[in-house]
Amino acid sequence: MNEWIRALADLQQQGEPSVLVTLIEEQGSTPRNAGAKMLISASQVYDTIGGGHLEFKAMHIAREMLAAHSQGPHVQRFSLGASLGQCCGGVAVLLFEPMGQVQAHIAVFGAGHVARALVPLLASLPCRVRWIDSREQEFPALIPAGVRKIVCEDPVDEINTLPAGCYCIVMTHNHALDLELSAALLKRNDFAYFGLIGSKTKRMKFEHRLRERGISAAPLQRMRCPMGLNEVKGKLPIEIAISIAGEIIATYNAHFGQHTACAEPIGAEPLTQLVASSRRSHATH
Numbered sequence: 001m002n003e004w005i006r007a008l009a010d011l012q013q014q015g016e017p018s019v020l021v022t023l024i025e026e027q028g029s030t031p032r033n034a035g036a037k038m039l040i041s042a043s044q045v046y047d048t049i050g051g052g053h054l055e056f057k058a059m060h061i062a063r064e065m066l067a068a069h070s071q072g073p074h075v076q077r078f079s080l081g082a083s084l085g086q087c088c089g090g091v092a093v094l095l096f097e098p099m100g101q102v103q104a105h106i107a108v109f110g111a112g113h114v115a116r117a118l119v120p121l122l123a124s125l126p127c128r129v130r131w132i133d134s135r136e137q138e139f140p141a142l143i144p145a146g147v148r149k150i151v152c153e154d155p156v157d158e159i160n161t162l163p164a165g166c167y168c169i170v171m172t173h174n175h176a177l178d179l180e181l182s183a184a185l186l187k188r189n190d191f192a193y194f195g196l197i198g199s200k201t202k203r204m205k206f207e208h209r210l211r212e213r214g215i216s217a218a219p220l221q222r223m224r225c226p227m228g229l230n231e232v233k234g235k236l237p238i239e240i241a242i243s244i245a246g247e248i249i250a251t252y253n254a255h256f257g258q259h260t261a262c263a264e265p266i267g268a269e270p271l272t273q274l275v276a277s278s279r280r281s282h283a284t285h
Contacts, residue, residue, distance in 0.1 A: 003046045003047045004037050004046045007046035008046075008100075012099070016041055016042070017041070017099065017101045018098075019040045019062035019063075019066060019097065019098055020037060020038075020040075020096075020097045021049060021058050021062060021094055021096055021097075022035070023037075023092055023093070024094065024095045025093035026093075027090050027092075028080075029080070029090040030050065030080060030090045030091070030092045031050025031051060031052060031080075032049050036049045036050065037049070040058070040059055040062035040063065041066075042063065045059060049092075049094070057078065058094055058096075061096060066098075069101060070098050070101070071098055072098070073096060073097045073098070074096040075094070075095050075096070076096070077091060077093045078091065078094065100126070104127045104166075104192070105127070105163050105167065106128070106166070106167040106169065107129075107132060107162055107167070107169065108129060108169045109133070109155050109158075110132075110133055110171040111133035111138035111139050112171060112172070114171055114197065114241055114244075115131070115171055116140060117241035120144050121241055121242065121245040122147075122248065123147050125245075125248075125249065128148075129148065130148050130158070130162075131143070131147050131149050132158050134152060134154070134155060135173075136151045155172070155177065156177075156180050164190040164191075166191055167192050167193040167248055167251070167252065168193065168194045169195050169197075169244065170182060170185070170195070170196045170197065171197035178197075179206060182194075183213050186215045186220065189222070191222075192251065192252070193247075193248065194224060195224040195228075195244060195248075196225035196227065197225070197226075197240075199226060200226065202225065203223075203225040203226070206223075228243030229243045
């Protein structure tokens, strides 16, 4: 088995993105024949397309794509002459394919009935999910692949460990804990999304208490409560979960669309994030 095949399986199991580089066309003398592949992650390279400056350039482009969260393929033609430091004299056309790109880091606080319906939906998306609760017994016996279960005495402590740009969902069993989590998230204010389960009444109460803690209007406006798509109605846990998952998808598609293109050059014009405001009221638990 080629090294890149095994490496790709391992990286996908670990949730680590990579770029698969394939020599799709050769003209004249080239270091490898068409079909040669190499796999590039942020820190490793597996297999080869022939070495030299061509391979070095391919590694550079692949890691630019990883840094930009590129989702679409990229094709580039290289003349293997003096300008590239190669002496083959031929032409190589390379295809760059992003593999296993994670579109969002998601933190779900709470392991109640809605969370138990929501987390499997999120786990089926190109996301990394942290599922956080202080109650071990509330988690199901089988945790979906791609989900990291975190049992901690004080879930608020986990907020400092979240990456910037995280998608944060607060739906715990305790309103006081919801408030503490909300305050900590809004003080950081570096999330891509923050949704709090509850009704409009809960939002009004929380806004009042959060303002008393010094949270300004701008971060409060970013808090989604009620959360979920207005078009998806229902009170069953799975219905609420689908509504919330839909809003997460709409948000990250708009956000990651800034880096997404079909064979577009890196640094394409970003898309504007437009997610309709939700007016849907959810039961708090």
